[in-house]
Amino acid sequence: xxxxxxxxxRAALAAAxxxxxxxxxTVDKRPVAGAVAEQSGVIPFTAASxxxxxxxxxxxxxxxxxxxxxxxxxxxxxxxxxxxxxxATGSIHVSGLAPGKRxxxxxxxxxxxxxxIADRGLHLGTAPNLRDIxxxxxxxxxxxxxxxxxxxxxxxxxSDSDLGAMGDLGLALVADLRTASERSHEPDxxxxxxxxxxxxxxxxxxxxxxxxxxxxxxxxxxxxxxEMLTEANRDFVSLNSARSAYxxxxxxxxxxxxxxxxxxxxxxxxxxxxxxxxxxTLLGVPRETVMADYLxxxxxxxxxxxxxxxxxxxLPTPIARENLExxxxxxxxxxEAAFAEVDKRYGSFDRYVREGxxxxxxxxxxxxxxxxxxAPQ
Numbered sequence: 001x002x003x004x005x006x007x008x009x010r011a012a013l014a015a016a017x018x019x020x021x022x023x024x025x026t027v028d029k030r031p032v033a034g035a036v037a038e039q040s041g042v043i044p045f046t047a048a049s050x051x052x053x054x055x056x057x058x059x060x061x062x063x064x065x066x067x068x069x070x071x072x073x074x075x076x077x078x079x080x081x082x083x084x085x086x087x088a089t090g091s092i093h094v095s096g097l098a099p100g101k102r103x104x105x106x107x108x109x110x111x112x113x114x115x116x117i118a119d120r121g122l123h124l125g126t127a128p129n130l131r132d133i134x135x136x137x138x139x140x141x142x143x144x145x146x147x148x149x150x151x152x153x154x155x156x157x158x159s160d161s162d163l164g165a166m167g168d169l170g171l172a173l174v175a176d177l178r179t180a181s182e183r184s185h186e187p188d189x190x191x192x193x194x195x196x197x198x199x200x201x202x203x204x205x206x207x208x209x210x211x212x213x214x215x216x217x218x219x220x221x222x223x224x225x226x227e228m229l230t231e232a233n234r235d236f237v238s239l240n241s242a243r244s245a246y247x248x249x250x251x252x253x254x255x256x257x258x259x260x261x262x263x264x265x266x267x268x269x270x271x272x273x274x275x276x277x278x279x280x281t282l283l284g285v286p287r288e289t290v291m292a293d294y295l296x297x298x299x300x301x302x303x304x305x306x307x308x309x310x311x312x313x314x315l316p317t318p319i320a321r322e323n324l325e326x327x328x329x330x331x332x333x334x335x336e337a338a339f340a341e342v343d344k345r346y347g348s349f350d351r352y353v354r355e356g357x358x359x360x361x362x363x364x365x366x367x368x369x370x371x372x373x374x375a376p377q
Contacts (some may be wrong), residue, residue, distance in 0.1 A: 005060035008092065022134075027282040028032055033093045034130055039112075039375065039377065040375065041113050041136060041374060041375030041377075042112055042113060042374060042375050042377055043112060043113045043114070043115050043141065043142065043143055043373065043374035043375075044060040044061065044062060044063040044109055044111065044112035044113075045058055045059065045060040045063070045107060045109075045112075045115045045137075045143070046059050046060065046061065046137065047059040047117055047137070048107060048117050048135075049117065049135070050118055050119045050120075050135075051119065052115050052119050052121065052123060053093070054093055054094040054095055054097070055091065055092070055093050055094075056068060056084070056091065056092050056093075056094060056105055056107075056117075057089055057090075057091045058086075058089070058091075058107055058115075059088070059089045060089070060107075060109050060112065061088060061089075062088065062111065062112075063088045063109035063110060063111050063112050064088060064109060064110030064111050065085060065087065065088075065109070065110050066085060066086055066087070066088065066090060066107050066109050066110075067082040067084075067085045067106065067107075067108045068082055068084045068085060068086075068092060068094070068106070068108075069081070069082050069083065069105065069106040069107055069108065070083045070094060070097060070103050070104070070105055070106075071104055071106070072101050072103060072104070072193070074104050074116065074118075074145075074146060074148075075106065075116065076104050076105065076106035078370075079106060079108065083097075083105075088109070090240035100165075101168070102118060102119075102122070102148065102165075102168065102169075103118065103119075103229055104116055104117070104147065105117055105118065106116045107300065111144075113373075113374050113375070115124070115143055115373070115374075116145075116373070117135050117146060118132065118135065118146050118147070118224070119128070120132045120133075120134075120135055120143060121300065122150075122165065122166075124158075124162040124165060124166070125150050125152055125159065125162065126156060126157045126158050127154070127157070127158055127162060128153065128158045128300050128301060128303065128304050129151070129152055129153035129167070129195065129260075129268035129269065129272075129297055129300040129301055129302055129304075130150060130151070130152035130153065130264075130268070131150065131151060131296075131300065132146050132147065132149070132150055132151070133149045133150065133151055133276050133279065133280065133293065134146035134147065134148060134149065134371075136285045136289050136293070137285070137289075138279060138283060138284035138285055138286075138372065139274070139284050139285075139286055140284055140376035141374065141376060141377035142372045142373060142374045142375070142376055143233045143282070143372065143373045143374055144280065144283055144285065144371055144372060144373075145370075145371055145372065145373050146168075147260065148260055148261070148370070148371055149253065149261055149262075149279065149371065150169065150171070150261070150262040150263075151262070151263060151264065151268055151272050151273075151275070151276050152262055152268050152269070152272070153180075153264060153265070153266065153267050153268030153269070153272075153301070153304075154182075154186055154188075154264065154265075154266045154267075155174070155188040155189050155190070155264060155326070156186035156187055156188060156189060157186075158189040163189055163191060166191050166262075167191035167192060169191075169260055169262070170192065170259065170260050171191060171193075171194040171259070171260050171261065171262050172193075172195065172198055172258065172259025172260055172261065173194060173195045173197055173252060173258070173259065173260075173261045173262070174188065174190055174194045174195070174197065174261075174262050174263075174264070175197040175199050175248075175249050175252070175261065175262070175263040175264075176188055176196065176197065176198050176199065176263075176264065176265075177199050177200070177201045177245060177249075177263060177264065177271040177272060177275065178200065178264075178265050178266055178267045178271075179200050179202060179203070180200060180203075182265075182266055182284045186266075194262075197248070197249075198251065199244075199245035199248055199249060199263075200241060200245065201236065201239070201241060201242045201245045201246070201265070201271045202232075202235065202239065202241060202242065202268060202271070203237060203239075203241035204239045204240050204241040205232075205235055205241070206259070209310075216228070217319075218226065220319060220323055220324065220327055221317075221319050221320075221323060222323075223322070223323050225323060225325075225327040226326040226331065226333070226334075227325065228326075229270065229326060229327060229330075229331075229334050230333060230334055230337045231337075232270060232289075232334075233270070233274065233334045233335055233337045233338040233341075234338060234340075235338050236270075236271065236274040236338055237274075237338050237341040237342055237345065237352070238341060238345065239333030243356050243357055243358070244274060246278060246357050247272075247357045247358045247359070248365070249263055249275060250278070250279070250282075250359055250367065251359070251363060252356060253279070253367060253370075253371075254359070254364070254366040254367040254370065255366070256366065258370065263275055267297070267301060267304075267328070268297065268300075268301075269294075269297035269301065269329075270330070270334070273294050273297060273330060273335060274335065274338055275337070275341075276293060277290050277293075277294060277335060278353070278357070279367075279371075280293065281349055282349075282353055282364065282367065282368075283367070283368060283371055283372060284368075284372075291332060291335065293376045294330060294332075294335050295332065297329075297330050298329050298330060301328070301329070304339060305325075305328040305329065308324075308328060309321055309324055309325075309328070312324060342356075
C-alpha cells in the first residue's frame with residue numbers, strides 16, 4: 001500500500017473508530033398565549049429557523065408584525081434597514097447578501113423582545129459537521145444564543161478557505177476532545193488567536209483509538225459496532241477522564257468573559273455529541289430537541305461517511321458496509337444509553353452535573369446567563 005493510501009486509510013479508520021473508543025431547526029413548537037408578547041424581556045417566538053438557501057421561518061403568536069434585519073455580527077447591530085417583514089407567523093426568502101460570510105438575522109416584533117438567529121451549519125467542505133449549537137428554544141421560552149458555542153468534526157483537514165471561514169467566527173478557545181494518538185496523526189489546524197485546549201475524554205478507556213486498534217477492527221468486522229458505541233456512550237458518563245474533560249470544558253465556557261468556543265473530536269458526533277447534549281440539557285432545551293441535534297450529525301456527515309466506506313472497501317480485507325455504518329453514524333439508542341447511565345449513577349441529570357461533572361451553582365448560573373437570550377416566561 002502506498003504511503004498516501006496508508007495515511008488516508010489510517011485517518012478513515014480513526015474516524016470509524018472514534019468511538020470504539022468511547023471515544024460532535026428543531027424547536028419546541030408549543031403555542032404560547034398572545035399575552036406573552038407583552039411580558040418584559042420575553043421573546044415571543046415559539047419557532048424560528050434559517051435555511052441554507054436564505055429562507056427564514058418564524059412563529060410569534062400575538063407579536064404583531066415582524067421586521068427582519070441582516071448583519072455579519074451576532075448582535076446584528078445595524079438595524080437601520082430591514083431585509084424583509086411579515087406577520088406574527090411568517091416566512092421570507094433573503095437574497096443578494098454578500099457571499100462568503102456568515103449572516104445573522106434579527107427578528108424584531110412589534111411586541112416582545114427580538115430574536116437573533118442564523119443558519120446553524122457552516123457548510124465547510126473540509127469540516128462538514130462544524131455547526132452552531134445555538135438557535136434552540138428552552139422549555140421556559142428562552143433561546144440559546146447563536147455565535148457563542150460551536151461543535152465540529154476533525155480540523156486537521158481544513159482547507160485554507162475553510163480555515164479562514166473558521167477564523168471569522170472569532171473563536172477564543174478550541175477544545176480538542178480526541179486521544180493523544182488522534183492528535184498526533186491528525187493535528188488540528190487552528191485560526192489565529194484561538195487557545196488550544198487538549199481534553200482527552202476517553203484517556204481511561206482501554207478501547208480507545210490509542211489502544212488496541214486490531215481488537216476494535218475485529219469487533220466492527222464481527223458486526224458488534226452498535227454494542228461498542230452504546231458502551232462508549234456509557235463511558236462518557238462513567239470514566240474519570242470523561243468527567244474531568246467535560247468539567248474543564250464547561251468550566252471554561254462558563255468562565256467570566258469567556259469568548260466564542262468550539263469543541264470537537266474526530267467525527268464530531270460521539271464525544272462531541274455528548275458534550276452538546278449536556279450543555280443544551282443544562283440550558284433547558286427539551287430532550288426531543290437535544291435528540292434532534294444529536295441525530296443531525298447523520299445528515300452533516302453523510303458525504304464524508306460515504307467516502308470513508310468507499311475507502312475502507314479497498315482494504316485487503318474489506319469491512320462490510322452494514323458493519324461500518326453503526327460506528328460511522330449516530331443512533332438514538334447510543335445517547336439514550338448515556339442518559340440512562342446518568343440516571344443509574346446519579347439519579348438525575350442535575351446531580352450528574354453537580355456531582356459527576358462538578359459544576360457549582362455559580363458556574364451553572366453564569367452558563368445560563370451567558371448563553372441564553374430573553375427572559376423566562
